Amino acid sequence: MYKQLIRPLLFSFDPEKVHYFTFSWIKRLHRLGLSGLLNKLGNIEDSRLEREVFGLKFRNPVGLAAGFDKDAKLYDELGDLGFGFVEIGTLTPKAQEGNPKKRLFRLKEDQGLINRMGFNNEGVYTATHRLTKVSQRVSKKNRLIIGGNIGKNTATSPEDYTADYLECFMALHPYVDYFVLNVSCPNVSSHAKLNDKDYLIELINAVQEANKGFEEQRPILLKIAPDLNTIQLDEIIDLVKGTELDGVIASNTSMNREDLKVSNNRLEEIGNGGLSGKPITDRSTQVIKYLFDKSNGSFPIIGVGGIHSAQDALDKLDAGASLVQLYTGFVYEGPSLIKKINKSILNKNL
Numbered sequence: 621m622y623k624q625l626i627r628p629l630l631f632s633f634d635p636e637k638v639h640y641f642t643f644s645w646i647k648r649l650h651r652l653g654l655s656g657l658l659n660k661l662g663n664i665e666d667s668r669l670e671r672e673v674f675g676l677k678f679r680n681p682v683g684l685a686a687g688f689d690k691d692a693k694l695y696d697e698l699g700d701l702g703f704g705f706v707e708i709g710t711l712t713p714k715a716q717e718g719n720p721k722k723r724l725f726r727l728k729e730d731q732g733l734i735n736r737m738g739f740n741n742e743g744v745y746t747a748t749h750r751l752t753k754v755s756q757r758v759s760k761k762n763r764l765i766i767g768g769n770i771g772k773n774t775a776t777s778p779e780d781y782t783a784d785y786l787e788c789f790m791a792l793h794p795y796v797d798y799f800v801l802n803v804s805c806p807n808v809s810s811h812a813k814l815n816d817k818d819y820l821i822e823l824i825n826a827v828q829e830a831n832k833g834f835e836e837q838r839p840i841l842l843k844i845a846p847d848l849n850t851i852q853l854d855e856i857i858d859l860v861k862g863t864e865l866d867g868v869i870a871s872n873t874s875m876n877r878e879d880l881k882v883s884n885n886r887l888e889e890i891g892n893g894g895l896s897g898k899p900i901t902d903r904s905t906q907v908i909k910y911l912f913d914k915s916n917g918s919f920p921i922i923g924v925g926g927i928h929s930a931q932d933a934l935d936k937l938d939a940g941a942s943l944v945q946l947y948t949g950f951v952y953e954g955p956s957l958i959k960k961i962n963k964s965i966l967n968k969n970l
Contacts, residue, residue: 635726649697650696659702664966674867680703681944684698684705687710687737690708702958706767707769708768709771711741712739712744712784730898731897733948734893734896736894745791766797767800771784772785774808781819785801786830797838799839799840800840801842802843804843820859843871843872845873846871868911868919868921871925872894874896875894897928897952898926903925906939912939913940921940923945927945930963934961
């Protein structure tokens with residue numbers, strides 16, 4: 621029903637407006653006591669789906685990637701849809717509007733999206749206020765795992781980048797189960813510095829040191845781009861080992877525009893931004909396999925990028941991912957994709 625009736629209607633409107641419209645309707649259904657209806661769309665309760673990764677117990681291995689619920693407005697409702705975990709953010713210390721609109725574009729021919737949102741969010745303290753409900757979830761069996769994806773404000777000067785990450789880390793620490801350092805988004809300023817190895821070591825060590833100050837430490841992951849070459853991926857492996865990071869998310873959006881079905885004129889009209897969806901399916905899987913094989917599986921990998929079918933998810937798990945995340949595939953395929961993936965995992969006894 622989603623692909624035949626709902627998606628064509630939604631896709632007739634501006635992508636960003638539709639995003640917030642969908643938010644409001646999911647929220648409304650939940651408030652009307654129809655969470656059971658949402659639950660039937662994508663949820664499967666089966667202990668065989670449970671996974672323990674970086675010390676956390678996930679009720680199933682299918683999560684929602686950062687960028688969908690930036691401000692922690694919908695995590696419980698999204699959990700009702702069947703996700704095993706939801707990653708909020710990217711959050712920055714101060715609220716910011718992000719890049720000028722229009723900044724989100726569909727590539728229907730390619731089943732992809734291009735975005736240059738620019739870390740638009742209401743700020744980390746607004747999110748923590750909403751997340752105070754987390755104490756009510758702790759006692760629940762098979763509770764939803766929440767990740768916190770953090771970044772820097774656009775206006776922050778280079779010498780204060782680390783301070784921005786630390787501010788978000790300290791504020792969110794009581795409310796999320798794991799952290800993701802987003803240093804690979806192509807839509808923020810000073811992208812080059814955020815990918816400099818020496819700076820990454822400085823940033824990760826600072827966050828690790830802050831983590832040690834808490835009685836209960838949180839797993840810390842790094843989100844990387846799919847466009848890295850093998851030399852850069854080798855550096856990531858060394859970085860993870862050297863800084864004792866808990867894992868990697870592979871991968872973020874891509875700047876590559878090769879082999880797309882959409883016209884060059886349309887791409888020029890859209891302009892810059894990160895590409896997600898089907899066009900990066902194979903590349904993100906290749907990155908996962910390279911990291912897993914070259915590191916001998918020494919750290920967990922969350923696989924994300926172009927998962928539009930159960931087979932896409934299985935391919936990433938087979939390549940070495942411990943968990944997977946959806947975003948663009950969730951937009952194109954709807955909530956039933958969650959159930960299809962989990963059913964396929966059960967059928968394969970993964």
